[in-house]
Amino acid sequence: MSRAVTNLQIDSARLWDSIHETAKFGATPKGGVRRLTLSQEDRQVRDWFRKACEDAGLEVHVDTLGSMFGLRKGRDMSKPPVGLGSHLDTQPTGGKFDGILGTLGALEVIRTLNDAGIETDAPLCIVNWTNEEGSRFAPAMMASAAYVGDFTVEDILSRKDAHGVTFGEALDGIGYRGESKVGTQKFSGFVELHIEQGPILEAENKTIGVVDHGQGVFWYDGKVTGFESHAGSTPMPLRRDALLALSEFALTLEQIALKLGPNAVATIGEAVIANPSRNVIPGEIAFTIDCRSANADTLEALDASLRAAASEIAKKRKVEIAIDQVWRAYTTPADIVKWNAASDDWHTTKAAVDLREGGAFSSRMEAKDGSMGFDFAGTYTKIAEHKLIAYAFGDRKAEVHFEPGPNGVVVRVVFDPETMHPVEQQQQGWQAILDNFKRHVEAKTS
Ligand SMILES: [Zn+2]
Structure with missing residues (x-):
C-alpha cells in the first residue's frame, strides 16, 4: 500500500504574489517583461531578490560573474548543498514566468521550510544565474556555462553587447560584480523548475514533465x-x-x-x-x-x-x-549523481523515459516496507536548453505519470511487470520538490 509522503504545502498565493511583484521591474504595456541582463531593471529585481533571501535568513553571496547564491544551512554542513533556482533576466519581449518561476519557486520552498520550522540534513542553496537568456550578451547561459568550466571568466567579462559595452562594465554598472570565485559554490545536485518552452505538455494536457536529456x-x-x-x-x-x-x-x-x-x-x-x-x-x-x-x-x-x-x-x-x-x-544524457546513495533502506528504480511520449518521469524510490518516496538526484549539467534535472536511479524500471485529477495532479507510479506496484499520490511542481526534502528529513529522523 502507498503512504502519503507529506502534507507540507507551499503557499502558492505567496509565490504568485512574488512573481507579480517582480514583474513590475521592466514591465511592458502588454503585460510582459523586458529585463535584459545587467540592465537597471535587472539590478532592481536582483536587489529585490537579495532582500527576500536575507529576509528568509539566507546567506547571500555573489560570484564574479554576478550569479547570486542564497544559502540555507543544513544539519550537516559537510554536505554540499542542493541547488535550486533559475534566472531572473528576460528576453526583450519576455514573459513573467520564464526563469522567474524557477527562481522564486525556489525561494518559496525556503519560505515554506522556514514556516514549518524544518531543518534539512544537507544545506540548500537557491540561485539566480546571470544572463541565461543571452539576448544582450552572447551566448546564452554564459554564467552557468562558466560555472561548469565551458568558458573562462575573463572571456565572459570581455564579451560586448550591441553598443560595445563589455559584460564586465555592465556588471560594475549595476554593482553586481561579486567576490566569490566562479565555480566554488559546489552542489550535490541541482533542481530547476521551468516553464515548458515548447507546446507538447500543453497539447497533451500534462501538467509537468522532467527533462532527462538535452537534444x-x-x-x-x-x-x-x-x-x-x-x-x-x-x-x-x-x-x-x-x-x-x-x-x-x-x-x-x-x-x-x-x-x-x-x-x-x-x-x-x-x-x-x-x-x-x-x-x-x-x-x-x-x-x-x-x-x-x-x-x-x-x-x-x-x-x-x-x-x-x-x-x-x-x-x-x-x-x-x-x-x-x-x-x-549528440544527446546530453543526465549525468546522474545518486542522491543519498549510501542509504540502503531504499531500492532505487531506474527508468529511461522520453518526456515526449507521455510526460512520464522516473524519480521514485521504494522503501523496504513498500512505501514510496520521491528522491531526486539533480546534477548540474549544461545542456542545449537550460539546465538538467536528473534523478536517482537504480536497477529496476518504473514510470511515473502525472495526470490532472480533481485535487490537483495525480502521480501514478508504474513499475515494470515483474514488480508491479502502482501507487497514487497528489503532487505538483515545487510541491514535489519540497516533498523530496521533507522525505529526507523524515528518513533521517525515523
Ligand atoms: Zn528560462
Missing part, C-alpha cells in the same frame, strides 16, 4: 549554386534557379523530419540570395540547417537523408548544393 544537434552551412540569368529572356526549362532548388530541398527536408519523427526536427532558419535583384534568376543562395533529435541514430538518419536529397535535387535541377556540417553534438 543532440547537427548544424550545417549550405550553399546552392545555380546560374544567374535574365528573368525575362531565360525560358523556364533552361533555368538553373538556386531558389527553386532550395525550395524543393526545404520541402523535402520537412518530409524527412516528419518521417523520422516525432523525435526529429529540422529547420532552415537562414537563406540569403547573393546579389538579389527583381529581374535576375537567383544564382547563389547561402543557407543554414539545424537538425535536432534526442536519438543519435535518428540524427545520423537525418544527416544521411538530407545529404541524399541534396544530391538528388542538385542533379535534377542542374545546380550544386554544398552541405557543410559545422556543429555536431
Whole structure:
C-alpha cells in the first residue's frame, strides 16, 4: 500500500504574489517583461531578490560573474548543498514566468521550510544565474556555462553587447560584480523548475514533465549554386534557379523530419540570395540547417537523408548544393549523481523515459516496507536548453505519470511487470520538490 509522503504545502498565493511583484521591474504595456541582463531593471529585481533571501535568513553571496547564491544551512554542513533556482533576466519581449518561476519557486520552498520550522540534513542553496537568456550578451547561459568550466571568466567579462559595452562594465554598472570565485559554490545536485518552452505538455494536457536529456544537434552551412540569368529572356526549362532548388530541398527536408519523427526536427532558419535583384534568376543562395533529435541514430538518419536529397535535387535541377556540417553534438544524457546513495533502506528504480511520449518521469524510490518516496538526484549539467534535472536511479524500471485529477495532479507510479506496484499520490511542481526534502528529513529522523 502507498503512504502519503507529506502534507507540507507551499503557499502558492505567496509565490504568485512574488512573481507579480517582480514583474513590475521592466514591465511592458502588454503585460510582459523586458529585463535584459545587467540592465537597471535587472539590478532592481536582483536587489529585490537579495532582500527576500536575507529576509528568509539566507546567506547571500555573489560570484564574479554576478550569479547570486542564497544559502540555507543544513544539519550537516559537510554536505554540499542542493541547488535550486533559475534566472531572473528576460528576453526583450519576455514573459513573467520564464526563469522567474524557477527562481522564486525556489525561494518559496525556503519560505515554506522556514514556516514549518524544518531543518534539512544537507544545506540548500537557491540561485539566480546571470544572463541565461543571452539576448544582450552572447551566448546564452554564459554564467552557468562558466560555472561548469565551458568558458573562462575573463572571456565572459570581455564579451560586448550591441553598443560595445563589455559584460564586465555592465556588471560594475549595476554593482553586481561579486567576490566569490566562479565555480566554488559546489552542489550535490541541482533542481530547476521551468516553464515548458515548447507546446507538447500543453497539447497533451500534462501538467509537468522532467527533462532527462538535452537534444543532440547537427548544424550545417549550405550553399546552392545555380546560374544567374535574365528573368525575362531565360525560358523556364533552361533555368538553373538556386531558389527553386532550395525550395524543393526545404520541402523535402520537412518530409524527412516528419518521417523520422516525432523525435526529429529540422529547420532552415537562414537563406540569403547573393546579389538579389527583381529581374535576375537567383544564382547563389547561402543557407543554414539545424537538425535536432534526442536519438543519435535518428540524427545520423537525418544527416544521411538530407545529404541524399541534396544530391538528388542538385542533379535534377542542374545546380550544386554544398552541405557543410559545422556543429555536431549528440544527446546530453543526465549525468546522474545518486542522491543519498549510501542509504540502503531504499531500492532505487531506474527508468529511461522520453518526456515526449507521455510526460512520464522516473524519480521514485521504494522503501523496504513498500512505501514510496520521491528522491531526486539533480546534477548540474549544461545542456542545449537550460539546465538538467536528473534523478536517482537504480536497477529496476518504473514510470511515473502525472495526470490532472480533481485535487490537483495525480502521480501514478508504474513499475515494470515483474514488480508491479502502482501507487497514487497528489503532487505538483515545487510541491514535489519540497516533498523530496521533507522525505529526507523524515528518513533521517525515523
Ligand atoms: Zn528560462
